[in-house]
Amino acid sequence: MNSLLDLFFDDESDESDDDFEMAAVLIAEMERNKQPKHGGSMQGREVVHRNKQQGHDKLFEDYFANNPVFGPVTFRRRFRMSKALFLRIAAAVEAHCPYF
Template identity: 50%
Template sequence: MSSSSSDEVDEALEVMVDQVVDNFIDSVIHPHPNKPTRRAYFERYRKQGHNQLWNDYFKENPTYPPEMFRRRFRMNKPLFLRIVERISNEVPYFQQIRNACGRNRLSALQKSTAAIRMLAY
């Protein structure tokens, strides 16, 4: 094998390495924007959850008796409803708002129920 063919191989290898390094540096300095991807939408059935909560505990003839409510929340129902009303009027987090797609988020009753159940636990 002659030295000239060895020099040609070295030069070709050096050119390829330079290209790979240049491409890598370009990709780090000027990253290509990712293609926008759509996020998967999962229906949360928030309205059904609110209705179920209301039917289970707060309507005129609830599914669960007052004793069960007291055991779960460690307070009576009128006190619970006063707390929900007060925090929904005064704390912005507990107010029901619409998201960017125009769908209602969780109701004040759902948010308060979750928070009070955690405290009762």
């Protein structure tokens, strides 16, 4: 590969345009033959559709509603912080980033 890069970036050589085109084709071929770093989507895999809105509603009902299903002890045990601290962090994130 170093010789290929030397060919491509050598300023002293008077290589023709054909050599540069061949080098570009070789580099493109090497890139195309690389193995992906992750599997990504695979054909034939089952897609699981989750009802995200229902999950959000359940989480809100369980912990953040006026009369939550679970109290502060369960909140602290589950999220490892008090509800007040969580709400302060959420408010700071909302103030800092318009996305939230």
